[in-house]
Amino acid sequence: MAGATLALLPLAGLPAFYESFLYLVFHWVVLATSWNILSGYSGYFSFGHGAFFGAGVYTTATLAGRFDVPFLWTLPAAAAIPALLGVAIGAIVFRVRRVRGELFALLTLAVTFVLATIVLNTRIDGGPGVYLSAVPVPTLAPSPSGTFYVMALALATLTVAIAYRVRKARLGTGLFAIHDDEDAAEVVGVPTYRYKLAALGLSCALAGTAGGVHALFVSYVTAPSTFNITVPLTVVLMSVLGGTRHWAGPALGALVITVLLYAFTAADQAVAGKAFVGAVLVAAVLFMPEGILRRAALRADRASAVAAPAEEPPAAGAPLARKGGAEPLLVLRGVRKSFRGVRALDGVDLEVREGEILGMLGPNGSGKSTLINVVSGHYEADDGSLRFAGSELRGLPAHRIARGGVARTYQIPRPFAHLTVLDNVALAAMFGGARLDRRAARAQAQRWLEFAGLGERAHVHPGELNLHQTKFLELARALASRPRLLLLDEVLSGLTPGEIDEAVALIRRIRDRDTTIVLVEHVMRVVTELSDRVVVLDQGRVLAVGAAAEVMRRREVINAYLGSPRA
Amino acid sequence: MTLPSATLLAQSALSGLFIGALYGLLGLGLGLSWGLLHLINLAHFAFAFLAAYVCYQLATVGGVDPFLTLAIIVPSFFALGVVVQWLLARFEVSPLNSLLATFGLTAIVEATIQHFWTADFRKLDSAYAQMKFRVGELFVPVPELLTFLLAVGLSLAIWAVMRYTDTGRALRAAAEDGPIAEAFGVNRRAHSLLLAGVCAALAGVAGVCLALSFTLTPAQIYGWVGVVFAAVMLGGLGSALGPLAAGIIIGVSEALAMAVASPSWAPIVSFTLLIAILLLRPGKP
Numbered sequence: 001m002a003g004a005t006l007a008l009l010p011l012a013g014l015p016a017f018y019e020s021f022l023y024l025v026f027h028w029v030v031l032a033t034s035w036n037i038l039s040g041y042s043g044y045f046s047f048g049h050g051a052f053f054g055a056g057v058y059t060t061a062t063l064a065g066r067f068d069v070p071f072l073w074t075l076p077a078a079a080a081i082p083a084l085l086g087v088a089i090g091a092i093v094f095r096v097r098r099v100r101g102e103l104f105a106l107l108t109l110a111v112t113f114v115l116a117t118i119v120l121n122t123r124i125d126g127g128p129g130v131y132l133s134a135v136p137v138p139t140l141a142p143s144p145s146g147t148f149y150v151m152a153l154a155l156a157t158l159t160v161a162i163a164y165r166v167r168k169a170r171l172g173t174g175l176f177a178i179h180d181d182e183d184a185a186e187v188v189g190v191p192t193y194r195y196k197l198a199a200l201g202l203s204c205a206l207a208g209t210a211g212g213v214h215a216l217f218v219s220y221v222t223a224p225s226t227f228n229i230t231v232p233l234t235v236v237l238m239s240v241l242g243g244t245r246h247w248a249g250p251a252l253g254a255l256v257i258t259v260l261l262y263a264f265t266a267a268d269q270a271v272a273g274k275a276f277v278g279a280v281l282v283a284a285v286l287f288m289p290e291g292i293l294r295r296a297a298l299r300a301d302r303a304s305a306v307a308a309p310a311e312e313p314p315a316a317g318a319p320l321a322r323k324g325g326a327e328p329l330l331v332l333r334g335v336r337k338s339f340r341g342v343r344a345l346d347g348v349d350l351e352v353r354e355g356e357i358l359g360m361l362g363p364n365g366s367g368k369s370t371l372i373n374v375v376s377g378h379y380e381a382d383d384g385s386l387r388f389a390g391s392e393l394r395g396l397p398a399h400r401i402a403r404g405g406v407a408r409t410y411q412i413p414r415p416f417a418h419l420t421v422l423d424n425v426a427l428a429a430m431f432g433g434a435r436l437d438r439r440a441a442r443a444q445a446q447r448w449l450e451f452a453g454l455g456e457r458a459h460v461h462p463g464e465l466n467l468h469q470t471k472f473l474e475l476a477r478a479l480a481s482r483p484r485l486l487l488l489d490e491v492l493s494g495l496t497p498g499e500i501d502e503a504v505a506l507i508r509r510i511r512d513r514d515t516t517i518v519l520v521e522h523v524m525r526v527v528t529e530l531s532d533r534v535v536v537l538d539q540g541r542v543l544a545v546g547a548a549a550e551v552m553r554r555r556e557v558i559n560a561y562l563g564s565p566r567a
Numbered sequence: 568m569t570l571p572s573a574t575l576l577a578q579s580a581l582s583g584l585f586i587g588a589l590y591g592l593l594g595l596g597l598g599l600s601w602g603l604l605h606l607i608n609l610a611h612f613a614f615a616f617l618a619a620y621v622c623y624q625l626a627t628v629g630g631v632d633p634f635l636t637l638a639i640i641v642p643s644f645f646a647l648g649v650v651v652q653w654l655l656a657r658f659e660v661s662p663l664n665s666l667l668a669t670f671g672l673t674a675i676v677e678a679t680i681q682h683f684w685t686a687d688f689r690k691l692d693s694a695y696a697q698m699k700f701r702v703g704e705l706f707v708p709v710p711e712l713l714t715f716l717l718a719v720g721l722s723l724a725i726w727a728v729m730r731y732t733d734t735g736r737a738l739r740a741a742a743e744d745g746p747i748a749e750a751f752g753v754n755r756r757a758h759s760l761l762l763a764g765v766c767a768a769l770a771g772v773a774g775v776c777l778a779l780s781f782t783l784t785p786a787q788i789y790g791w792v793g794v795v796f797a798a799v800m801l802g803g804l805g806s807a808l809g810p811l812a813a814g815i816i817i818g819v820s821e822a823l824a825m826a827v828a829s830p831s832w833a834p835i836v837s838f839t840l841l842i843a844i845l846l847l848r849p850g851k852p
Contacts, residue, residue, distance in 0.1 A: 045663060096846055102607060102662060106796055107845050110838040113793050117835040127831070229789045233670055240667055271678045278674030285668040286658045 006153055010146030019149040023217065025258045026152035027210060030159045031231065032238040032250035034206035037163055038199040039236075040244030041172060043179035044100070048089075048108025050231035051115045052204040054223075055082040056211025058119055061130040061221050071216055072138050078212025079205040086204030090197045100182070109232070116227035129222035132215060151213050159206050160251055166202070167247040170430060173438070175199055176245075177427055180416035187376055188481060189402035189431035237277070241284045243291025245418070252292060327390075329354045329485055329516050330375070335384035337374055344370040346540035347384070352485065357507070357517045359531030359548065361524075363560060366537040368520045369411065372487045375518075376408045377401040389484065405433045407483035409474040411490040411520075415462035421473055422458040425449055425480045432481020445480055452476040452506065468499045472506070479510065486510065486517045492526060504530060528552075536560065571826050574704045579826035580819050585711035587798075587818020589776055592718035593791060594798040594810030595725065596769035602805020603742040604759055604766075605662045606655060610669040611770050612788045612795070613676035618644060618774025619783055620684055623691045626778075633693050633779055634713075640771040648767025649760045656759060673788065680785045689783045696779070710779035717772060718811055725765075726807035738762055742805060793834070794821075797841035816840075 010019060035049045056078040063074040093107060119125045140147045166172045174195045177185035186192045215221050234257070235250070242253025257277065264273025288294065328351040337345040345367045352358050362368050373379045375386060377398030386393040393401055407428070415424050425445035429436045436444060449455050452472045454465075462470060471491050478486055488507070492500050504526055511517055521527050527534060528548040536543040536551060538560040544551045551557060571579075597611045618640050625631045625639070651672070655665055698709035729735035740748040741755045749755050777783070798817055802809025817840060821833045 092846065102666070103845055105663075105666070106800060107842060109793060110797070110841045113834050114838045114842070117832060117838075121829070121831050229792065236667060237670075240664075271681045274681075275675045275678035278671040278678065281671030281674070282668050285660060285664045285671070286654070289660075289664055 007150070010141035010143065010149055013142075016143060016145035019143070019145040021262060023145070023148045023152045024262075025255055026149075026156035027214060027217075028234070028238060028254035028258050029156040029251045030152070030210040031207055032235045032242075032254040033156075033159045033163045033247075034203045034210070035232075035235040036239045036244055036247075036250040037166055037206075038175075038196070038203040040239050040250065041167070041175035041179065042196060042199060044196065045105045045236065046108040046200075046203075047105045047229075047232040047236070048111045049203075049207055049235050050227055050229070051108070051112040052082040052086055052207045053211040053214075053231055054112070054115060054119070054226040055085055055204075056208030057215045057221050057226050058124055058130075058211075059208065060212035060215040061132060062124060064135045064216070065130045065132050070138075071135055075209055075212045078215075079209045082208030082211070083201045083205035087197055087201045090200040094193055094196050109229075112227050112229075112232070116223050119227070120223045125221075125223050127223075129220055132219045132221070135216060135219075137216065148213070148217050152210075155206075155209060155213065156251070160248065162202065162206070163247040163250075166199070170438075171195060171198060173423075173427060173430060176419065177416050180418050181414050183378060183398075184410070184414040184416065185427075186398040187378065187402055187408060188428040188477065189399045189433075190427075191397070191399045193397070237281050237284075240289075240291060241280070243293030243297055245290065246293035246297040249291050249293040249297070327354075328352055329389060331385075331387045332375075333385045333387075335371075335374060335386060336382045337370055337379055338382055343540050345374065345381070348537075348540070348542055350535060350542055350545070352516060352518060353533075355511075355514060355516055356532040357511055357519055357530050359527040359534040360518060360520045360537065361522075361527060361534055362537035362543070365539075366560075367540040368537055369489060370540075371537070372408060372489050372518070372520060375401075376406060376487060399431070402432050402481060403435070405482070405484035406487065407432065407478035407481045407485070408487040409471070409478050409489055409491055411493065413467075413470040413474045415465075415470060415473055415477070417462055420459055420461060421454060421465070422446060422449065424462060424473060425476045428477045428480040429482075432483070434480070434482045441480075445476075448476045448480045451479070451509075453502070467494055468496075471495065471503070475506065475510075479515075483515060486515050487520075488517060489520050490522065492521060492523050500526060524552075576823065576826055578705055579822040581705055581707070582711070583819035583822025584815055585708075585715055585780075585818070586822070587815035588715040588718040588811065589773065589780075590795055590798045590814030590818055591722065591802075591811030592714070592769070592773045592776060592814075593795045594802065594814055595718075595722055595807065596766035596773070597795060598799040598802060598804055598806060598810045599725070599769075600763060600766045601662075601799065602803075603738050603762060604652070605665075605742070606652070606660075606669075606763070607662055607666040608651075608669050608766070609666055609792070610651070610672040610676065611766070612791050613673040614644060614647065614767055614770035615774040615777060615791075616783065616785065616788050617676055617680060618771040619778040619781075620680055620689070620774075622775045622778040623689055623783060624684075626691055626693055633691065633695065633775060637772065637775055640775060641768045644771035645764040645768040648764040648770075651767070652760050652763030656756065677785045677788055684783075684785075686785055691778045691783075693779065708780075710776075714776040714780065717776060718814075721769065721772065722808050722811045729807055734758070734761070739805075794837045797837045800841055801844050 031049065031053060035046065039045045059078040059081045060074040063069040063077060064071050089111060093104065120127060137144045137147055140150045174185065174190040177190050178192050178195065182192055238253035238257050239250040241256060242251065243249030261273055261277060264270060264276060330352040332348050332350040335345050335348040336343070348371060360368050370379065374381050375393065377393065377396055381394050388404060388406065416427065419427065422442060422445050425448050426438070426441040429441035429444045430438060434444070446455065446458060449458050452475055454469060454472055454476060457465060457469060462473060465473060475491065492503055495503060500523065507517065507530060519527065519530060531548050533546060534548045534551050535545045536557050543560055544554050544557050593611070593615060597608060600606045600608045621640060622633055622636045625636045626633045655668065660668055695710045699706050729739065737748065737753045738758050741753050741758055745755055794817060798810050798814040801813035801817070802811070817837045820836045824836045825833050
């Protein structure tokens with residue numbers, strides 16, 4: 001209804017001025033919302049939005065201004081070229097794990113200046129700028145200003161709709177998980193690299209299209225007015241002000257800022273306006289760092305989190321054909337991993353049998369955690385082979401290993417801080433081995449939470465849980481991906497004796513659902529009580545394997561723990 | 568393309584050395600606050616320009632020697648830095664949000680400058696402006712030489728303080744792990760305020776150097792952001808000598824690129840260097 005009224009506005013015969021003003025509002029809605037799809041959702045703040053916007057501007061300027069391509073036909077190219085550029089840059093940048101946060105922001109800023117220099121020094125512009133005054137404006141409304149208004153309205157509607165769809169889709173859930181903890185997201189099965197590329201491509205395509213339209217709107221484009229720091233900073237300001245965690249936040253921010261800026265320009269107070277916008281930004285960061293729509297975003301989280309009731313007890317893990325069968329589930333052969341010359345794993349040979357609980361012991365620095373990190377794909381082994389259920393894991397990204405049926409917990413719990421407890425678990429059900437859709441994943445998640453004794457706490461955020469509950473949340477999250485192999489990295493450390501008993505009972509129940517478990521633990525009582533076999537690591541090698549009571553009596557094991565008598 | 572003469576190349580390298588020293592001087596305060604306070608202070612550039620305009624005003628209207636204005640600029644900018652840091656610490660602003668908040672601050676300072684001095688170009692005419700002397704075939708302008716000496720002197724002084732004094736050690740410890748440093752008796756709050764004040768005072772000194780050699784206009788605040796960030800990233804966050812060395816490398820390569828190709832290609836040198844370093848530098852996985 002409101003949409004139809006807006007679309008018919010040009011027929012009302014308003015002065016061109018109003019249409020141009022509304023054009024600018026929608027123009028910034030598109031830029032801010034498209035920026036937010038990558039940067040707001042995933043937390044990779046890009047300061048290079050001006051580069052992708054500018055690539056769109058110059059695509060249209062070149063095609064329409066030099067080669068006389070009809071304007072509307074240039075728009076697909078104005079979307080495609082920035083998208084390709086963005087994906088190409090992302091394909092390089094996202095491969096470097098170090099490039100996160102501030103590094104990504106600066107890198108994208110640098111891209112803007114490099115692109116500007118290239119445009120300025122080649123025939124794309126060459127210095128004097130490109131005139132588009134001879135390019136005919138298509139007739140989509142009675143007046144040219146009406147046409148621009150209609151185009152910007154259509155593009156803004158499309159962009160906000162895409163932002164909404166992404167937020168509600170698997171992609172959005174994955175991007176939010178990346179925002180909170182990228183490594184943990186990868187480990188529960190989110191294809192982080194691909195998702196970041198997709199979001200960047202989408203974001204660039206929309207910004208580029210806005211650039212294409214804007215080129216004709218201003219009808220004379222120059223490199224300094226296109227590739228400057230204003231575009232990226234304005235869109236960041238708008239999104240942060242409106243709220244980056246809500247699909248409508250950037251649009252709201254764009255509306256507020258454009259109106260404010262206009263009010264000052266109209267009153268001939270452009271300088272005061274600049275200072276005022278600066279003050280708004282400072283105040284927004286200090287007093288509401290999560291934006292105007294923070295509460296709305298939280299409410300949306302909780303509302304959609306009221307999931308299906310738990311009708312049936314949690315289903316068992318994947319049925320096993322050969323319990324305790326001939327072939328081990330996981331076989332490691334000669335696995336090595338070094339960090340700058342320190343050999344953390346120095347040729348590990350190990351078998352994990354289907355259905356067993358294998359306790360892993362060893363002094364600090366013996367390589368236990370590294371071994372878990374290598375099996376779960378966080379680190380790639382330098383050498384050796386890791387065969388899981390008959391296929392090689394080495395070289396696979398962590399999310400593929402997770403989908404293949406390996407789950408892990410972290411020694412220091414790493415829940416996704418901005419997702420509810422329920423969504424933390426649902427995420428694993430969506431992206432792990434089970435691959436459920438969101439609704440089914442939530443229903444499953446509720447059951448796993450009850451299984452772990454956290455049913456009452458489903459709708460709070462992880463920050464409100466105590467250590468013991470956070471550890472059980474980690475367990476529930478690992479279980480929700482329906483793993484065949486569960487790697488538990490010191491789940492019991494820091495728990496009271498009573499809580500340890502509870503955890504031991506829980507681990508027993510997990511095994512009874514036919515999940516194989518590797519248990520890294522320092523609490524000796526628990527290891528001997530739970531484990532079918534134990535393996536002792538020392539200095540990156542397997543020192544001993546066998547039944548707990550027998551292994552702990554061996555001379556070399558005692559030496560590794562207590563020091564050799566000669567030393 | 569013909570290669571320019573050896574003299575021209577040497578003269579270009581020399582001017583690159585001088586502008587590189589200014590990159591380093593601007594980057595010194597920026598990098599210290601980023602590395603040790605975890606505060607990405609975009610307003611550092613605005614402060615430098617504000618100082619440049621204050622110096623211009625005092626020298627042109629008041630007839631004060633530009634270097635004497637440091638006696639006013641250094642303490643007042645120290646105070647300004649302390650106030651900003653107090654505010655940001657009070658609200659526990661994250662590094663990324665500090666970037667946003669100080670961008671807002673930059674806009675406020677820019678508008679203030681524009682209000683008092685308009686957007687027109689301003690050039691400080693001091694006794695130093697025309698001074699230069701000849702070394703062999705090369706001309707050495709005095710303002711640039713003084714900038715260079717100030718940049719080197721201040722970088723070395725900060726380096727020595729960070730390395731050899733208890734204050735320096737406390738600052739480095741607090742940057743590594745704040746709560747632990749506090750547990751060992753480091754007064755983190757006081758040290759942060761001190762360092763933020765020093766960084767802003769360094770921006771003030773850089774501003775005086777800017778006023779000596781460059782024509783001023785408010786919009787130029789943003790012109791320095793990219794290249795100085797490049798110098799800081801290249802030189803290492805929190806390092807005292809790194810930004811100077813990196814600034815000189817960037818300055819000289821830019822100047823040579825300008826002499827060999829065309830001046831308009833210069834920006835590509837620093838940013839390509841920055842991108843390459845960010846992507847290829849070995850670091851934590």
